[in-house]
Amino acid sequence: MRNLHFEISRLSKFFGSLNLTTMVLQLLFLYFFALVGRFDRSDDSNILTHSNVILALATTGTMCALAIYGTVVACQILVGNYVGTNKSQTYLLPVGRKSLFYTKLAAFSLVVASAMIVGLFIADLVFNILEFLFQLMTEQPTGILDLLTSVFAGTFLTIAIILLSSFIGIKLNGKVKSMIASIVLVILFSNLAAITMMASKFITLIVAVVSMVIVILVGLTMGNGIENDEVL
């Protein structure tokens, strides 16, 4: 716990920027899709009159941007400690390698998750409140349950992408490889996220939870690998 508190305190400087980026991006995407839905009368944009679709697309857009930004941060504070000769500095600390790795992962995930959850929730809430005052959508805004489901689903999926990209970077011994992996994973996950969020938020939440379970299992395997790793 002592080490977890320490790692969280080190990462707390990123909370503000992640939180603000999340809020700004989510609001921008919400208004973008709402405006397109309101003013574009073509048949293709019919779906953009539905509040759940606007929320789904906005959350997916925010998720994509944050996954890449989060991976940039992860490369600096996580991946960088486990690639090449940089590993020496980390492995020479008198603490179990596996335990330190899990602590860093947990601290990173907690900081990113809390920044995103707060950011997404506030942005969605602000949008919904402003909708009552200056209505853009033809439908009522989404209810609180749908809102919370999309917030948590979006957060879990984003963290899953960031961590999987980080694991790929560590395994392939390069920060650039993490970045490339994050772009590829964003492309793969974003379609899945958008379609499931539009269809059913609960299915999206299940997909997000399953992604996190996969990430945890991969993380546990990575930890075992790090325990037996060598710096040649």
Add this chain to the structure above:
Amino acid sequence: MTRITIEHLTKSLSGRNILQVKNLSCESGEVYGLVGPNGAGKTTLLKCICGLIIPDGGEIQLNELVLDRRTRSTFLKHIGSVFAQSDSIFDLTIDTLLTEHYHYFCLKRPKDWHELLQNVALEITPKQKIGSLSLGMRQRLLLALAISHDPSILILDEPFNGLDPDGVNLTKKLINNLAKDKVVIITSHSFADLNDIITQSVVIAHGQTSGVKKLAAIKSDFTDGLADFYREFVRHTNSLN
């Protein structure tokens, strides 16, 4: 007294034997110079002692403590080391690096880092980024880090690299002071620098080590001292390989 013993240590890589250390014993109060040609296995041996490389066979013992995966964390508490500088620390401030080090070594953080930095003649602000320091200043910073937790064993891989003459003299002075109650193991390609500070020497070539020999004995047995001791052992192992 601290003693580190290495027995029958072996390590292979891609089918090639890179380490075959029969017996080596180092005690506190001595400065051991580990010399050898490039690729001989010097850094590999030091990394084995620090748990960065897992040997295929043999044993490394610190007093009664045998190094393995379970005892590695405890082992590392007694070791201070400086290896090649890694660029992961360049974006960190001096304060961040020192804070992390003090946290994980369970040391009480001082009010400021001034005294620690002064010990290695660094007049810099802790808010500075490590990447903005010169190579020699980074080397001295890492040395300050390595000795901050008062380790029983100090491992310095090429500590004079990148240092100006003042830096070299300061490092030698520090090593001499620290050696009073520690095991100090250093590697260097400069016999002149080693002759000034080491008390014992080991030569390594093709992963094999000579026995530990006192510098005084080397100087009396060999015309050119350490250089001749080194050349003879390298010639001997070359003929065997």
